[in-house]
Amino acid sequence: xxxxxxxCGSQMWIxxxxxxxxxxxxxxxxxxxxGKINLxxxxxxxxxxxxxxxxxxxxxxxxxxxxxxxxxxxxxxxFASVRANYxxxxxxxxxxxxxxxxxxxxxxxxxxxxxxxxxxASFSQIYFCDENEQTTRRQTMFTGLDExxxxxxxxxxxxxxxxxxxxxxxxxxxxxxxxxxx
Ligand SMILES: [Zn+2]
Numbered sequence: 762x763x764x765x766x767x768x769c770g771s772q773m774w775i776x777x778x779x780x781x782x783x784x785x786x787x788x789x790x791x792x793x794x795x796g797k798i799n800l801x802x803x804x805x806x807x808x809x810x811x812x813x814x815x816x817x818x819x820x821x822x823x824x825x826x827x828x829x830x831x832x833x834x835x836x837x838x839x840f841a842s843v844r845a846n847y848x849x850x851x852x853x854x855x856x857x858x859x860x861x862x863x864x865x866x867x868x869x870x871x872x873x874x875x876x877x878x879x880x881x882a883s884f885s886q887i888y889f890c891d892e893n894e895q896t897t898r899r900q901t902m903f904t905g906l907d908e909x910x911x912x913x914x915x916x917x918x919x920x921x922x923x924x925x926x927x928x929x930x931x932x933x934x935x936x937x938x939x940x941x942x943x
Contacts, residue, residue: 768796807917813910826907833903838914840885840924841869872933888928892919 762772764787771792775784782788788795793797805811813827827834845863876882879894887895901913918925
């Protein structure tokens with residue numbers, strides 16, 4: 762992959778060039794449709810979170826804690842559960858690389874928007890709770906996670922994630938009403 766797309770700069774295989782172009786003046790469609798698609802650059806995470814993600818300092822206890830439990834932190838902030846008929850043998854990684862192999866359809870499952878008991882809220886239901894309830898619920902979902910890291914991620918998602926903000930707005934709008942299953 763040593764040929765940059767002249768439109769977006771993606772590194773491409775030369776054999777991926779559009780048939781309407783040439784080896785001396787290659788154009789590519791897989792990346793940006795020859796410049797027709799121009800996505801905004803994603804917003805950078807806050808420096809604290811970026812440091813946690815990119816800093817693998819073995820002497821930094823917080824960094825070790827985050828990387829050891831990164832899947833748990835990710836699960837805390839998922840909006841939906843995933844259901845699929847997958848092969849647990851391949852996914853275990855016992856016989857080589859862990860491979861997520863599914864058969865059939867992959868589902869994203871959502872329950873009612875509001876949990877009957879905030880202490881039992883899960884996935885998007887957590888975003889429907891107020892800030893303090895969210896923190897409390899997330900701290901009880903897994904053991905051994907750092908409260909400050911949970912709080913930092915929650916604050917950032919609350920401020921910048923469109924889905925989280927939408928759920929908070931809906932929660933405030935329907936505060937005194939029964940909200941059913943979607
Ligand atoms: Zn391109």
